Amino acid sequence: MPPTPDATAPGAAVPDREVPDRGRGDACPGALRLHQADDGALARIRLPGGLLTDRQALALAEAAEALGDGELETTSRGNVQLRGLAPQCAADLAERLRAVGLLPSDTHERVRNIVASPLAGLDGTDSADVRAWVRELDARLCASDWAAGLSGKFLFALDDGRGDVAALDADVTLIAGSGAATADRDRPALLRLGRAGHGHPVEAGQEVTAVLDAARSFLDALRTSGRKAWHLREVPELLPAGSVPLPAFAGAAPAVGALPGGLSVGLRFGRASAAQWRALVAAATASAGELRLTPWRGAVVPGASADLLPALAGAGFRTEPGSPWERATACTGLPGCAKSLADVRSDAARALDTDPRSAAGDGGHDALPVHWSGCERRCGHPAGRWVDVLATGHGYRVTVNGPAAAPTAAEVTNEEMAEAVAEARRTTK
Template sequence: MPPTPDAVVPGPGAPDRDRSDACPGALRLHTADDGSLARIRIPGGLLTDRQAIALAEAAEELGDGELETTSRGNVQLRGLPSDSGLELGRRLRAAGLLPSDTHERVRNIVASPAAGLDGLGHADVQDWARELDRRLCASEAAAGLSGKFLFALDDGRGDVAALDADVTLIATAGGGALLRLGRAATARPVPPGRAAEGAVRAAEEFLHALRATGTKAWHLREAPELLDPGTEELPALPGAAPAPGALPGGLSVGLRFGRVGAARWRLLAAASAGELRLTPWRGVILPGAAAGRLPELAAAGFRTDPGSAWERASACTGLPGCARSRADVRADAARALDAAARRSAPGGLPVHWSGCERRCGHPAGEWVDVLATGQGYRVTRVGASAKAPADVSVNVTTERMAEAVAEARRIK
């Protein structure tokens, strides 16, 4: 799987910012061991049921029949022929999923997926996502952003704000927002009605500052000195993802490692009330969907019960899809998680399995890093915490990996 990780984790050196980033897109495909890969940006994770069906048809007719959701709420298609970019682009334009050829890789926008459903937030950030997408595509300068640059729109509950995006908007009472740049400890106030405008302007300021100083960076956190972060105090950012199951205004389901076949993807579209919201935690919110659909979705293999070992578990592609990988990490991870589920072991901290030091798709914050070594796995609890020391590693065989992961995930 392509591109370097976005956070500092044990092992890899500093990424090379003197080259352009290699993030794949819908039109610029990435060559993998299992064929070409397309990454389709889904701003705010928002899909209509018809758009979801269009993606399923593209996966079946052009790719390997599977769809992957990413840690940014986007969709990947794999196993594509190398010459399928033109046809895929045609299909995406017809479905309204490719409004700009020049900006398609920079439309990385995550938004609080339960916004407007449970009464917990201050704003319907789905509207912000739509406006931000329009403004991004209309900004000539924004086309120069890295394909890794991320916008996060938080309705005030602190979920996507904890993802350490490049530009984060946090809704406040009264219709305004706070604008956080990278990992700054403070934020800029944004008046009501100006949230999306402020986010695009901040991204444009970053690009201008890069050109003016000759700095090489893909992310704001790599050059925090370039922009004024503001002086407003940040609210608490708990980072809680929606739990699987019934929500006040719909359903929440999880996808194992974010990957699902086209037939089961269609089942999600059929269970929806016309809209799907992909989450950065490889789940899907179905606003307005009836709770009576949960047994059907559970029987199809979707995660519908909170608290299982599978919660907040992710993995990179691994073998055989990625030549860099040292192991079939998804198969090894699935065995470990199924074993923990049989013991009714709770999930605990987020955990991510990686086949190499790139650690593609790993979570932010405190998490358990499970890295294939060729002789087994290295299990590391990453991220400073008042509850436990960070970055303490243990090397284990594949057979003992499940036990080591369960111990590292415990919140003490």
């Protein structure tokens, strides 16, 4: 099974006594190491920065159809998962991925966990285009022998200055020095370690080197101390404190619809059939030939015209803002996961489609994120503050989770869930 997520609330420090047990090996799935789920084998293909060419995106759809259940699943790190794979298809899948440049390193493929601001260079704001950092970091990670020792869950974030992916509490975050979130245009980039409230200034031209040095220092500190950890936040005492106070990060996902530099669409629970995916690829081909998958399970099509929105909406993508489906996620649930106590995606879809906010026109973009979980592992839950909807076997428990969350919980039936979730999402952030 995939590794158990940390139980500590997002944004909180991790005291020594609460550090998860890392005595066992890191079982995080990859493109070569398949995970056997109840619905077949699962492959997770890392896409640094969520960047895909239209050719690469088409190859993923073809692999899903030929080898899996015909669907593609985006993750909270902008990666793609293929499910329902036959165990003996691993070699075929690897060959397909190598042919389009999606498997540059067999030894490092699981550590290529890089998220980046998806609107960087697109939306007319004074922000840095971090794609060059993404490509350099990916290449240097794959070329560094020591980097293979990182966990498959270790996350790098490259923020263009707007504070979107900086809010994801990655292990190492690089924040561009100029942009919408900074008042001083000459300020250097800042390096944030774990969930620290302070950052380290980084010399211009040394940004990616600083990111790699931080990751290597983490591994060196573990070897010296004898500690076992997957995340930098689990051992904050082993790493130097930053000197520059960091602001509160907005963490805003791109709104769906037309953007100054392209289009943004949402995927229900991050899933798309191969046919839907091909519609997305067609939009990319008609534009700049590029897709950017977001950590919020959406996709940005750079350079795409608003004229393409009706076709994408007809294919089943979310293209209109203000829906309860915005910032709504769910784990796999039944029947794909044997640990789940419910078919959470079906239950969540019914609740979202009958969300009482819809009739009132209460937009979803400013509401708290909500995540449905089939068990206590809460796989794929968002960072920050969120509404936790946990299956109990006889219904769901609805709680506002995360930093400064209220401790109250509501035990509800499936019929009561829509109202309870909508009320919790209206909680002041």
